[in-house]
Amino acid sequence: MTATVAATPVSSSMVLAIIDEARDKDYSTGVIGLRGVPDRAVIADLHHDGRVVRVRPAESALAVREVLTEHREGDWMVVITDRADDDLGAGVLAHFIWQRLRSPDPWEAVRHRFAATGIDPALTGSHQSRELASALLAATPPSGWPAAPAGVLTRSHALTSVARIHLGLDSDTADVLGVLRWTMRPASVTAVADLRGEFGNRLADETLDWIAERAGAASRPVRTLLRQGEMADLVPLGTVIQLLTAEEVLTAEERHVAGTSLVRIEPRWGGEIPPVPALRALGSASTELLTELAAEPRQGAHVERALQRAGAILSQVQGEQLSGHSDLLKQGQYARLTRLCDALAATIAPNPAPTAGRDVEAAWSLVRAHLLSRPADPLTVAFAAAVRLSRWLLIHDGVTKSELVALTRRHMDQSAWVDAAINDVHRGVEDPHQARYLGVVADAAMKRRQAEEREFATALAQATRLDGILSQAIDPTVWPLEAVLPGVVIPMARKTPLLLFVMDGMSAAVATEIVGDATARLEWLEAELPGASAGRRAAGLSVLPSLTEVSRASLLCGQLRQGQQDVERRGYEELTVKAGKIKAALFHKKGVDSTAAGSSVSADVSTAIDDRTIDLVTVVLNTIDDALDRSDPAGTTWTADAVKHLEPILARARAAGRTVVITADHGHVVERRHGTQRSYADITSGRSRTATGTVEEGEIEVSGDRVLTPDHRAVLAVDESLRYGPLKAGYHGGASAAEVVVPIAVLVPDEDSNPLGLALLPPQVPTWWLTQENAAIEPVQAPLPLGTRDLAKTSKKNKPDLGPTLFDEIASPEASAPAQKLGDAVVRSEVYRAQRRVAGRLIVKDEQVAALIDALTVAAATRLPMTIAARALSVNETRLRGALAQVQQLLNVEGYAVIGTDPHTSTVVLDERLLREQFEVR
Structure with missing residues (x-):
C-alpha cells in the first residue's frame, strides 16, 4: 500500500x-x-x-x-x-x-532570502502568514532583498523593502507627507495594481497597511482608501475634508452644510467611519502637501490634477457654499474674487463708505492668500492693478494744481503709475463677471485721469505761450527736452564717462517698469540729477507736437530743431564737440542693430562704451515706438530685456563703469478700442493737426516757440480716446502728460561706482501701489525754489556736496509736522535728546525719524513693508538697513525693542505702547 x-x-x-x-x-x-x-x-x-x-x-x-x-x-x-x-x-x-x-518552510526561505538569523514574530504571526511568506519569496527582486539589519527580519524591514522596490515609495521620507506625495504619482497606482496582480492580495494589503501606518494620525482614512484602490483620491479628498472640518471659521449655517457633506462622504469608508481627528489630520496634511508642491515648478501638473479632482468631489458632496474658505480650490479663488469685485465696486460709488478701502484690502488679502493667486498669473496681475487703482481713487486730492511744474510732478509721482495699472487691468480676464468689475474700476480711473490730462494740457498751453519760460529748467527735476543735454548730460559727461539712452516713445508709465526692472533684477541703483534734492525721478517736457521729428531732434541737438537722423547727427556733433568740448558718439537704430552672429551688442557700440576717452555715448532704441505701430504697448511687460539691446548694453556699461542716463523724446497713449476718430484734412499726426477750425472738446490749441510748426501753432488731442488718423496700437503727438512728460532717470552700477557722488533715490513707487495704509507718505525733502539749475554754471558755493554719505541731500522740511503727531512729539522729548547725545554723531535726521514713526503708527498692525519704510526715511533701499540701525540706536532705549524688523514678513515693526512709555509722550 x-x-x-x-x-x-x-x-x-x-x-x-x-x-x-x-x-x-x-x-x-x-x-x-x-x-x-x-x-x-x-x-x-x-x-x-x-x-x-x-x-x-x-x-x-x-x-x-x-x-x-x-x-x-x-x-x-x-x-x-x-x-x-x-x-x-x-x-x-x-x-x-x-x-x-x-x-x-516558506518563512525559512524568506529568512534566507533576507540573510537573516531570525524573524520577528510580528511578521510570521500575521493572518495567512504562509501566504505572505510565499508572496515575499515570489516578489524577490533579481538583485535579492536587502539584508535584515542586526540579523533579525522585522515586519518593518520586509514591507519597507517591498514598498521601495515594487511601489517606488522612498522609505526615508515615508511620513504622512511622503505617503501622500507618493499617492499623487500616476505610476504609484499602476505599481499597486501590478503588485496585487503578480504576487497576490495578501502581500499587497500588508504593504499598504504598513504604508498607511506611516501616515500617523491620518492612518485610518489612508488605509481605507489605499485598500479600496482609491489612492489617487487621497489628497483631493483630504483637501475637501480640510474645508469641511474647519469649524472654527464656519458660520452656523456653513457648519450644517459641512456636516451634511461629511455624511455624503461616509460610503467611502466602507462602514468604518474614521474619527474626526483622523479626518482633520488627513485634511491638514493634504493642504500642506499641495502648498509645498505648488512651489515646485515640475509638480504643477500633479497639483492641478489634484485640485480639479478635489473641486469635483466638493461638488459631489454639495459643499460648494464653503469654497470661499479654501486657500487651494479653484472654486475658492473664484468666491474670493467675487467678494473682491463687490468691494471694488463699492469704492466707485458716488459716496463710498468709510470702510470701503478696508473692505477691499480684506478681500484682496484673501485672494493673495490663495494658492492659485501667483504673482505673475494674468488674473492676479489684473486684480492687483484694480486694487491699486481703487486705492488711488479713494485718495482725496484737495490741492488745486494749475502750475506746470506741479502737474508734471504729479504725473511722474502718481499718474504714470496709474497708467501702468490701467494697462494691467486692460489685459483682461476670461470670466465675464470679473471682467465687468475690472472694467468699472478702469473706467473710473480713466475718467479721473482724463480730468488730470486736461489740467495738464491747460497749464502746458499757458506756459508754452510765454516766450522763454520753457527754454531751460523750470525746476531742478523738470527740464524742457532741448535743455537736457546742455544743462544736465554734458556737464555730467565732463566729469565721468556717461551712457545716454534715448528710448523713442517711452512714456513715464513704461519707465516705471523698465527702471524698476533695472534696479530690482539687474541691481542698478537710481540716483538724483546733480543739484536736485527732491528725492524724486526727474522729468523732461517734449517739444510740441510730441513727435519724434521735433522732440528727438531738439533733444539731441540741444536746441529747438526739426528733422530726421541727419539733422540729429549734425546737431549732436555741434553740441558735444564744438559747444560742449567733449568727445561723443551717437548710434541710431542701424548702428545698434548691426551685430555679428552670436553677439548681443554691435562692435561699434561695444567699442565706444569701453573707450573711456569717449565722454558721452548716446544710443537710440526704437522698440517702444515701434510697438505703437505693430505691437501691443499696453499688453507688453516692459522689462529691460523687452527692449531690444537694452539689457546687454547696460551690462556693457556696468563693466565699463559708466553712469547711465535714460530718457525719451516723447511718451504715448494707448489704443483701447473705445475711442473716436475725428477726420481732418490737415492732420500732422494721429494726435495733432494744424490750428484751423474750431477747437473741440478733448483738444487744446498751443502756440509759441516750442511748437515746431510753420506758424508755431497747433491743435493737439488731450483725451486719450481721441485720434485723428488710422487705428494703431498707440499714438503720440498730443498734449497729454502721457505723451509730453518723459522720465530722466540716472543709474549707477553700485555705491562705489558713483563718481559724481549723486544722492541715491528712495523707492519711487507710490505708497498706494503697495498698500492701502499711509497713502499720503512722501519722502522727507527740502523746499525747491523755481529757476534754472545748470550744473555747468552752478557756483561753487551752491554746488551739492558730492561726497557719499548714508543719507545724501536730506534737508529739513519746509514746515514742522503738526504738533499732535507722535513722531514730532518723540523727537522733541527730553529722552530723545538724551539719546541723541549718547549716540553721538549720526547721519539720520530727526525729521526722518519722525516721518518713520508717523508712517508706522498709521500702518496696519504698526508694520510697514521695507519699500514703504525706505520712502518714509527718504533713503535708497540699499541703505535702509544702515538707516534702521541708526533709528534703533535712538529709539531702542536701554535695548528695549521699540522698533525692529520681522525677517519672515520683511516688515519694519513698531511697538507704539513701548515707544510712548519710553519717551514719555501721549
Missing part, C-alpha cells in the same frame, strides 16, 4: 530558495527532494545562476525513480512528491541531498 503524507503546494520561488540554501551548504549541484503536492503544473526547466533547475512532480516511488534518470551532472534536479520516506526507501533517499525529503 502506498503511503502519503500531508503536503502543500510548492512554488518556483520556494524551489529556488531551497537551492540557494543548498548552495550555502557548499552543494554546487545535485538532487533535492521536496515534500509537496506533485502538481504537474510545476514541471519546469528553470535557469538559476547559470545552471538548469529541472523541477519534476512524482506521484509514486516509481515515478521518483523515473525522474531521477533525467538528472544531468552539473545541473539541479528538484523532485516534488507526497510519498512518505518509508515508501521511497533508503535507495531513493540516498540520491537526495540531505538523504531525506525536505518539507519546505
